[in-house]
Structures are given as structure tokens and as C-alpha cells.
Amino acid sequence: MRILITNDDGPLNDDFSPYIRPFIQHIKNAHPHWDITVCVPHIQRSWNGKAHLAGKDLSATFIYSDIESDDNSYWGPFNKPQKLQSKDSKLPYIINPEIPSDSIEWILIDGTPASCSNIALHLLKDTKFDLVISGPNVGRNSSAAYITSSATVGAAMESVITGDTKAIAVSWAYYEGRKIVPSKLMKMASMRTTQIITHLIENWDDQTDIYSINIPLVDELSSSTKIFYAPIWENRWTAIFNGPHIREPVKGSMIEDGRDNELISFNWSPDFNNHKNSHHYNGDFAKGEIAQGTDMDIIEKRYISVTPLRATFKSIEHLTGELTLKLTIPTEEESEVLEVPELVTSLTISKDEYIYKPIKQAMTKFLPNYKIQSKLPDFDLVQKIFQYGDYEQIDVDKLMLESSKYFANSYIYRKALIRKHYLAHTVHSYVVKHPESILKTAVLPSYTLDLDYAEFLDDALDESWELRHEIEFGRGRWWIVKPSMSEKGQGIRVFKTIEDLQKIFDSFDDESGDDDSAEFMDDNKIVISQLRHFIVQEYLTNPLLLPSMDNKKFHIRCYITCKGDLEVFVYNRMLALFAPTPYEDMTKQFYFDPTDLKKLQSHLTNTCLQSKFETKKISVKEFSNLVDISDENKAKIIKQIHEIAHDIFLAASTVNRMNFQPLPNAFETYGVDFLVDSNFEVKLLEINAFPDFKQTGDELKSLIDELFYNVAKSVIRPLLDPEHPEECDEKIFTKVLKHKSNEWS
Structure with a gap:
């Protein structure tokens, strides 16, 4: 089904054309198989009837809107299409990568709605349209007074006359001056309009060229609002201007140069309430009641009117009475609107x-x-x-x-935790006040480094003089550098000297890479000037290695959920994520190249990078199933994780309150990563918002199922219903912190 949509209200606009966007979005969702072209006037062109601007050459511009957008924003305008809409398009186009492929294209013509129909039907495509939909018009097109002036109906009329194409004119009638209605009401109007259009397409009357539909924008509009065939009310009305008025001519006009400096003018001033029945005409217009059963009568009663027309403004007399739609099962979107x-x-x-x-x-x-x-x-x-x-x-x-x-399911401000350099500041500020905190030993020494380009490293180290001193006089200590705002292991490197660090930053500017590591580098490389903030942290050279897992380095992924302001729960079913290759102790190597990305594999445990290597085997296991760690040591590790979780979230909510603001009506689940050293001491690595749960894999899917079961039971339900008693299985979902904002520490 090939559909042309036009209107007389123009393109996306909150004031003049608020209805067409939700209408087109609904059609695209309800009928994705319909091939839709949108061609509308570039500005509002109401009251133009079936008019053309004789003698005027017309031009086209193009705008694009997001298929899911909730507002009337758009890209453009452009002088050419920014993508190929269909293979039979006659328009030259360019490919603009910034325009989403599924966006809605709007062809804007600087003419009338009838001109839009004429151009679209003859000049845009090689194949014929099956139907033209004109609208939804802002207001109503009922009665002879309006419908004969309507550019909405005029565009539909032009479709029949110039293209012999069936057409439907759609108008959404508003009441008490309320043009802008709630989005839910517009969705209902879109749904009812689409249902009626679908019915008319499937049951088109042979004598009908055009259907004019009027939908009432009233709160009671629903799937049960009655629909009636309705002839045009043949009303009459008086002057739609007032005057005459005397005013000065426009400066610089031809009249200004004439002998008389006064101009007779008439002001637009229609009286929309002054309608009369045509059969009451007797020389003077006498007030008459609206003829029963006509389009104006139906829409005034807040029903839906459908007026079948010939392309001569003649009603189809044999179509009368109520129109009943075939019952269909509503789509999910329609169900949301109905209830x-x-x-x-x-x-x-x-x-x-x-x-x-x-x-x-x-x-x-x-x-x-x-x-x-x-x-x-x-x-x-x-x-x-x-x-x-x-x-x-x-x-x-x-x-x-x-x-x-x-x-x-998210707080707004939580940089104090999820940005690496903010996290380092949070830990440092808290430990200064609380030197007894587990964070003093659970977070390895960390320093911030800010630079825009590799050549500025020396200046950056002068600013961070403590870091320079630690690297130069650190007695052979190893370090790891991480971009503060990157994720998925991107840009992480291990080094020992300042020369190594310089080599790392220089390599980020070098696009070359050997064949074995180029694909890995594509995912792991960074652009310094786009990130700028880095964390340099002492590298743990004695990670816990498990013989049953080929002595591969691993980290623990723990899911920690915060509720309101502020309770913190630790989910005790944790993951162990392993590096793709056995750990290589760089302290025992004669030479270590910090830019050798293949060597880096044994030090990075991020599963998102491992799909690049054939060496990937079992990368994720449940922590409790690791056979090389005794139950006693597992309990020791979990106890430390609980203590770290307590202190780090307490720290963020006290010493860095500006950058971590728990809300009473929100919760958030974080993926928190820990390392364990050979002495079973736990080190906090990082905290991730919106963690990638799918790294758990299908085999451990039950772990995620149980996580959300506990989050819903112990966090979400009490959050929504404070009266509901809290049910928390402490063995699986342990509350480690209960703190209020005004309890400063």
C-alpha cells in the first residue's frame, strides 16, 4: 500500500501543526508495511480550497524527524533529500550519515496543499499512489461554509481530479479553543482515524471519490465513540471581514506615490458562530438550528462524522446512518491508549x-x-x-x-562513583576523615592525570608532581593507566616508567597496528583529546590465580543496588570474569613492551574484548563455584566486599554529595568490580552504572533472574509502597548500609 500524506497546516510546529507528527508515527507503528510519502506546504496554508498559485514556480526543501520523537524537533531544512526514500524516487539525493535511516522524511513545497498533491502524485515517484490522506487538519471541516474553503479537502479533491487517486481528508475538531491536547488524546485520535481509514480502504464505495472525516478531540473520545455517515450541512454565513477602515498605505508601495495618502482596508474577522440553514434564506440571513444528522450536527454531538463525497462537492446520499467498524484485536500500542x-x-x-x-x-x-x-x-x-x-x-x-x-531505576547525579577520577577523589576525601576505613587498603594508590595531547605528558606530570615522584622513585612498582570516562576496558595499559607512559600516549596517536592486534586495537584504542582525564593506579602484581582455570587473572563482578536515600544491598551471587590467556608476571620479564596489545590480554579481564581472540574459552563462572578457593576464604572475600560497599556508598553520600545525590523515588543497580590478591585481600576496581548484564551468558542466566527477583521484592515494591513490609533474604541480598542525607559523617 503506497500512501501520500499531505495537509494544510504545514510541517512540524507546536502552534500551527501539532497533530501530524503523532498521526504519522501511529500509522508507521500500526501499518509498518505501508509505504508512506509525506509532502506538505512549507508553511500553514489554511483556507486555500483547491487552489494553486498560478504563475508561481515552486521549490522543495526537506526536513527529517525521529520516528520515536515526542516533540516537533527535526533535522534541516536541506535543499536535497538526505537519504534514498525508495528505489522509484525521482529526486536526486545525498547520503547524510547524521540522519537516522528510519527517520521520517518531510518534503516541503512552497505552494498550496493542492499543489503538494499534484507534485507528489506526478513528479516524486514512478509508481502510482493507492491513497492520499490529507490532514489531520487543526479544527473541523464540516458544513458548506468550511468545507468549500478547506485546503485539507482541497488537497484531497486535487488528488482525485489530477491523479484519479482515492483520497481521505481528516480533521480533528477541538472545543473551547483547546487546540493543544494531551498526547494520550492525540494517540486515541490517531488510532480511531487509522481504524476508520483502514475500514474505508477495505470497503470503498464505488460512487465515492473522497471521504471527509471529523474526529472530536474530547476527553471522552474512545474506541466506543460512535461513527456516523453524515451529509454536508448546507449552511450559509455572513461577512468574514469587517470594515471599511482607513489606514496609511505601506511605505514604499505604489499607492504611497499616488495623490491620496489614505487606503481603504478590510480586516479578517469571521464570526464562526453565525451559521444559518440554507433553506431559511429569504433575503436576510435568519438564525436556524443545525440540520439533524449532518456533519456539523454529528461533530457538535462529539461523535465522529464520515462524509462521502464526489469530486464535485456532492454528498453520496445512499450512505447514511451509523458506520460500524469490524472488531479487531488491538495492538499493544492501541491497548495502552484504550486503557x-x-x-x-x-x-x-x-x-x-x-x-x-x-x-x-x-x-x-x-x-x-x-x-x-x-x-x-x-x-x-x-x-x-x-x-x-x-x-x-x-x-x-x-x-x-x-x-x-x-x-x-536510576539516580541523576552519581559521578562520584561511576567516573574513575571522581571515585578516586571520593575515596581520598573519605579516608582523610576516616583513616580506619577499609577503603584505605582496598583501593590501590591512585592519581589523576589531565592532558589533551601526548606531547603534553611532561607538563601534566609537573601538575601531578606526586605521581611523577612515585613513578620515578617507586622502587620498581608497576602502574596501570585508565581513561576516566571510558568503559569496556578501552584504553587501559600497564607500564613501569615515565618513558613507558610516554610511549603509551604516543601509540594512541599512531593509527598503525600489526595484523595480530589491529582488530583488538580498534576496540581498545582511544583519542586522548576526547577523554583528557586519566587515572594512574598502582598495578596489582600478585593477583589470585587459580590452577583449575589455567592461572588466568580474574576479577569479581558484584551487583550492588541502592534504594532511595539511602539503603545499599549487595547481591551475594557474584561472577568471576577471567582473562583470555594465562597471567604473565611482568616483574619476571627482562623486557616488557607497554604497547604490545597481545601481551595485554593476560592482564585484562573484560569479557567484551575477548571475542576478538580464538583463545577465549570459559571466561565467566559463578564465584561460589570456584573450586580452588576454600569456603572460608570465599566468606572472607564476601565480608570484605560488604565492608567496601558500605564505606564507598557512605563516602559518596557524605564527602562528595554534590556528585552523588540519592533520590527517595529512585533506585539503581551498579556492576562493581573487585580484584583479589594472592593473600585473599580484596581491592575495589571500579563502579559501573547500567552494567552489561548479558556478559553473564546464557548458562548463568538464573543468576540475573534471581537478582531482579530480589530487587523487585526488597527494593522496588517497598519504594513504591512504603507501607509494605520489607522482605529481604539476607543470605542472598544483604543490606549493608542504611543512611539518611542529614546524617553527616
Whole structure:
């Protein structure tokens, strides 16, 4: 099905054209197989009827909007299409990589709606359109007074006359001057409009050229709102201007040079309430009631009107009475519009996500009264909303201001933990005040390093003189450098001397790489000027190695969940993530090249990098199943992790409150990484927001299922319902901290 959509309100605009975006978005979701072309006037062109600008040559520009956008923002305008819309397009185009491939293309013509129809039907494509949809028009097109002037109907009329193409004109009638309505109402109007269009396409009357549809934008609009065939009310009205008025001519005009400096003018001033029945005409216009059953009568009663027309403005008389749509099973999107639940769980992550099913199962069990849907509902229509989504999907303004209504799975400010240089500052500030803290020994000595380019390393070390001193006089200590704001092991290197460090930064500017490591380097390399902030940390040269795992280095991934302001829970089922190759002790090597990326494999335990190597075998195991560690030592390790979790989150919420602000209506689960040395002492590596849960793999999927089960039971449900008693299995999900913001330490 090839569809052309035009209108008379112009392109995306909050004031003049607010309806067309949600309408097109709904069509693309409800009918993804429809091939849609959008061609509209470049500005509002209402009241133009089936008019053309005779003698005027027209031009096209192009804009693009996001298919999922909730506002009327767009890319452009451009003078040429920025992507190929379809193979039969006649338009020259360029490929703009900044324009998403699934974006909506808007062709803007500096003419009338009828001109848009004419150009689109004849000059844009080689193949014929099956249907033209004109609208949704802002307002109503009912009665002879409006429909004969309507550029919305005019564009549909042009489609029939110039292209012999079926057309449907759509108008959304507003009331009491309320043009801008809640998004939920626009979704309902889109759904009803699309349902009617689908019905008309499948049941097109042979004598009909055009259907004119009027949808009432009223709060009671629903799937049960009645639809009626309705003829045009043949009304009449009086002057739509007032005057005459005397004013001065426009400066510089031809009239200004004439003999008379006064100009007679008439002001646009229609009286939209002054309508009369045509059969009451007797020389003077007499007030008459709206004829029953006509389009104006139906829309005034807040029903939906469908007016079948010939391309001569003649109603089709044999189509009368109520129009009944065939019952269909509503889509998920339609179901969300049809129902207005008081309690909503919005799972805005993709259904293909590794964690989608565990989250949904947990929400279904512990929040049975919350309706699960894929999008955020209208905030004005619900009592409480719980959203689980990506950070970018969270409405941070509402999260701050709607603490009793809106709950989400992320805090807003948490740089004190998730940025490496902020984390180092948090630890240092806390240990200064609390030298007895486990953080004093659980975090290896760390220093910040700021530089824009490799050649500025010497200057940066002058600024960080303590680091220079430690490297130069560190008695053979080894160091690891990490970009502060990178992830997935990107840019991490191991070194010993300042010369090694200089060589590392120089290598970031060198695009060459040997064949064996080039692919790995693509994922592991960085651009210094884009990151700038680095952490240099003492390298743990005696990691715990397990013979049963070929003496590969590993780190522990622990999931730690924060609730409100502030409780902290440690999930005791932890992962052990192993490097792809056996550990090579650089302290026993005669020569160590800090830029040899193949050698780096034995030191990096990030699973996201391991798919590049054929050496990858078992990279992830459950910590409790490691046979080389005794139960006693496992308990010792977990106890240290609990103590570290207590102190690091307490530190962030006290000494670095500006950069970690727990909210009473939010929670967040972090992936926290730890190293264990050969003496079973635990070292904190880093804290990751929105951790990559899929690195757990399919074999350990139950670990993630149980995590979200406990998060839903012990965190989310009590967060939404403080009266509900807290149920926490301390053996699996241990609360290690309960702290209030005003309890300064």
C-alpha cells in the first residue's frame, strides 16, 4: 500500500501543526508495511480550497524527524533529500550519515496543499499512489461554509481530479479553543482515524471519490465513540471581514506615490458562530438550528462524522446512518491508549534486551496492580509510574519534582562513583576523615592525570608532581593507566616508567597496528583529546590465580543496588570474569613492551574484548563455584566486599554529595568490580552504572533472574509502597548500609 500524506497546516510546529507528527508515527507503528510519502506546504496554508498559485514556480526543501520523537524537533531544512526514500524516487539525493535511516522524511513545497498533491502524485515517484490522506487538519471541516474553503479537502479533491487517486481528508475538531491536547488524546485520535481509514480502504464505495472525516478531540473520545455517515450541512454565513477602515498605505508601495495618502482596508474577522440553514434564506440571513444528522450536527454531538463525497462537492446520499467498524484485536500500542490505569510500569528498554524478560517477570509478580506497557503514559492521567529504562529515557525533571508519583531505576547525579577520577577523589576525601576505613587498603594508590595531547605528558606530570615522584622513585612498582570516562576496558595499559607512559600516549596517536592486534586495537584504542582525564593506579602484581582455570587473572563482578536515600544491598551471587590467556608476571620479564596489545590480554579481564581472540574459552563462572578457593576464604572475600560497599556508598553520600545525590523515588543497580590478591585481600576496581548484564551468558542466566527477583521484592515494591513490609533474604541480598542525607559523617 503506497500512501501520500499531505495537509494544510504545514510541517512540524507546536502552534500551527501539532497533530501530524503523532498521526504519522501511529500509522508507521500500526501499518509498518505501508509505504508512506509525506509532502506538505512549507508553511500553514489554511483556507486555500483547491487552489494553486498560478504563475508561481515552486521549490522543495526537506526536513527529517525521529520516528520515536515526542516533540516537533527535526533535522534541516536541506535543499536535497538526505537519504534514498525508495528505489522509484525521482529526486536526486545525498547520503547524510547524521540522519537516522528510519527517520521520517518531510518534503516541503512552497505552494498550496493542492499543489503538494499534484507534485507528489506526478513528479516524486514512478509508481502510482493507492491513497492520499490529507490532514489531520487543526479544527473541523464540516458544513458548506468550511468545507468549500478547506485546503485539507482541497488537497484531497486535487488528488482525485489530477491523479484519479482515492483520497481521505481528516480533521480533528477541538472545543473551547483547546487546540493543544494531551498526547494520550492525540494517540486515541490517531488510532480511531487509522481504524476508520483502514475500514474505508477495505470497503470503498464505488460512487465515492473522497471521504471527509471529523474526529472530536474530547476527553471522552474512545474506541466506543460512535461513527456516523453524515451529509454536508448546507449552511450559509455572513461577512468574514469587517470594515471599511482607513489606514496609511505601506511605505514604499505604489499607492504611497499616488495623490491620496489614505487606503481603504478590510480586516479578517469571521464570526464562526453565525451559521444559518440554507433553506431559511429569504433575503436576510435568519438564525436556524443545525440540520439533524449532518456533519456539523454529528461533530457538535462529539461523535465522529464520515462524509462521502464526489469530486464535485456532492454528498453520496445512499450512505447514511451509523458506520460500524469490524472488531479487531488491538495492538499493544492501541491497548495502552484504550486503557487509563492508575498504576503503570513502563518498561522502555527494548524487548530484545537480555534483561527484559527477568524484569517483566519480577514486575508481574511483585507489582501485580501495575499495568506493564512499553511507553511512558501521560503523567496527568495516572496515579503512580514506575519506569525501567535507559538513562537517556528517564525524565529527569519529573524525577526531581514528582517524587511521590514517578519512580525510576536510576539516580541523576552519581559521578562520584561511576567516573574513575571522581571515585578516586571520593575515596581520598573519605579516608582523610576516616583513616580506619577499609577503603584505605582496598583501593590501590591512585592519581589523576589531565592532558589533551601526548606531547603534553611532561607538563601534566609537573601538575601531578606526586605521581611523577612515585613513578620515578617507586622502587620498581608497576602502574596501570585508565581513561576516566571510558568503559569496556578501552584504553587501559600497564607500564613501569615515565618513558613507558610516554610511549603509551604516543601509540594512541599512531593509527598503525600489526595484523595480530589491529582488530583488538580498534576496540581498545582511544583519542586522548576526547577523554583528557586519566587515572594512574598502582598495578596489582600478585593477583589470585587459580590452577583449575589455567592461572588466568580474574576479577569479581558484584551487583550492588541502592534504594532511595539511602539503603545499599549487595547481591551475594557474584561472577568471576577471567582473562583470555594465562597471567604473565611482568616483574619476571627482562623486557616488557607497554604497547604490545597481545601481551595485554593476560592482564585484562573484560569479557567484551575477548571475542576478538580464538583463545577465549570459559571466561565467566559463578564465584561460589570456584573450586580452588576454600569456603572460608570465599566468606572472607564476601565480608570484605560488604565492608567496601558500605564505606564507598557512605563516602559518596557524605564527602562528595554534590556528585552523588540519592533520590527517595529512585533506585539503581551498579556492576562493581573487585580484584583479589594472592593473600585473599580484596581491592575495589571500579563502579559501573547500567552494567552489561548479558556478559553473564546464557548458562548463568538464573543468576540475573534471581537478582531482579530480589530487587523487585526488597527494593522496588517497598519504594513504591512504603507501607509494605520489607522482605529481604539476607543470605542472598544483604543490606549493608542504611543512611539518611542529614546524617553527616
